[in-house]
Amino acid sequence: MSDPSETSPVRILHLEDSRVDHTLVKFALQRGQMHHEITLVDTMSDFQRELATGRHDLVLADYHLPGFTGLDAWAHQKSMAADLPFVILSGAIGEEAAVDAMHLGISDYLLKDNMPRLTHVIERALEVSQTRRAKARADARLAESRQRLAELTEHLQVSIEQERADIAREIHDDIGGSLAAVKLDLALLARRAEDAETRRRLEGSLEMLQHALGASQRIMMNLRPPILDQGLVAAVQWLAAGFERRSNVRVHVRRSSDQLDVPRDVQLVAYRTAQEALTNISKHAPETTGVEIDLSDREGVLTLEVSDNGQGMEDDALMKAKSFGLLGLNERAAKVGGWLDVSSSPRGTSIILSVPLPSDEDGTPSIIDLLDDQSNFV
Template identity: 60%
Template sequence: MVKIASEQRLRVLHLEDSPADQSLVRRIMVMSYPLAEVLHVDSLEAFLDRLHQTHIDIILADYRLNGFTALDAWQHVVQLPNPPPFVLLSGAIGEAAAVDVMRLGISDYLLKDDIARLPHVAARALEVHHAKKERALAVSRLAESEAQLAALTEHLQTSIEQERACIAREIHDDIGGALTAVKFDIAWIGRHADTPEMKEHALAASEMLQHAIGASQRIMMNLRPPILEQGLVAAVRWLASGFERRTGASTTVRVANEQMQVTSDVQLVAYRTTQEALTNAAKYASPSKVVIDLSDREGVLTLEIADDGCGMSPEMRTKPKAFGLKGLQERARTVGGWLDISSQPGKGTCITLTVPITATAAHSTEEF
């Protein structure tokens, strides 16, 4: 049973050309809604004037009127940004025809022979209308929140990459330079050492410094790979070569174009996607073969990393701490692209990044 709020203020627009029916509708509505204001109109012109000049909570309309029908009125109502509920109130339409017009978006219908149910039908139409408004508002707020989250994600990713670039420069300029200078000094000490023990210690220290220099270079490459300056194809091939060397898995890179013209932010997203996919494959998949396809055909950059490893179940992809894959999906969104992950236990994994290249200009960020 629909609960009727008798104290609710309502402005009812009643489209009816019968004075007797107008009087009856007013009396029935006011009995259930003492604060209701029922505005009667009997022409399409008067209906439109009231509709556009006055706030209307609900519309009641006879089906057949002098020279037009309720459907003519509905065609104007449906064009409103937030149309009020529209109830067909008629004795000149069959049930089948009434159902057909409701498919057009009309809220409800009621035969005049059953007019005593009008307050109930009106209350139900108002509640449904209110629920639709609340749902539309919730959808709008959700879309707004998602847009804000996407903007925040893009900002965070940009900030992270900028900070990585700064740290990489500091490692190169300060730490790398200092380590190299110390290595030269220790080499000098080793050449001028008086005892075998001093020479041995100098050599050990030089080897440790070389290890530290190598570690700093690897960290610097991971933070901001200089290989990207040679283009996306070269960067992907460099990642594939390192992966094959570390894991022993056969790694093939297939490219459609050696010189791909994409913005720096798209390059970075594709590079990070490849890097994360290969890292996950090395940690969890134990593949014997990996194939990387890179294409920029038809204005779309497509990067596909497929392995023949152990695969993963859907639960693994949706678990709360699956931040790596979720991070890749968010990265793709920052450049107007999307990420697809296809995997089954025992059948390998395929990660596909797709970015419309023509749409990336709006997402392009400054080079780091």
């Protein structure tokens, strides 16, 4: 057991109008071997002055005082945002008043005829207070960490979209341009070739070159589709048509109108959501025979729902290691003020993106706005 003299004293602000009771408190603390410093005040003004100094660790207050009560003192302490344990010590507090005091946030209460327990009550109040403060600090650090993580996620999304735009531009300008030039030269040579074998080989090379051009266009469109410039409906229909062509799975797109008035950053989030949902279907639901896509901006909310008739997802699918696709979509949705819902059953899976739409533009630059100057591929 450590020597009490080696620890910092507990600084107690004692609100009490009886000098005798104050003496009894000091005696109880001494018998309990609590290293302490105690300051006596008996008026509200003195209490307010002492509390404002910030020198105290705990308030010990009588319940009945001349002209006010211990609860009045507690209310003042709360108004000053002074985070101190507050213990009621009284000889005449009823059970109902004690319960009400605890509901208000009083740390504890003790009857004066039970003074030997005073040290224990104070120690417990201090321990609870320290635990609460530690939790508050941990919660604050956690909130700060989450905020920084959200900011990092946003930065990474912008960086990813910028990198996609840069790569797509290079494919369009460099690879696409070079392949187109080679195609023209080979076509010219094929027309002028007199030898049948040479012509046959040139025509075969032209077919492979056309395949390479198609692949480069497809990759470029996946990286940063210019079709988004034609609107979200056209972009989603293009995605659906490509998926249907590659997978032989029927895709039906329903929309509330042919043109949706949607902010450009929300368009990108919705497009990536549809893209990820279709990718998940091709990877994880090969038994799917039909996909439904609903796109609506009714009631001021953009809603995108992608549903399949596959066998559904496992209950822990979202918690699996490296399962970042849908988690990333959640972050994207949150950044534009929306949310993502995933529901799954043995009859299939639905991914629903919901984003409240602004009544009018606020002029804030979006991710696509930041990329537009460098991503004109048409």
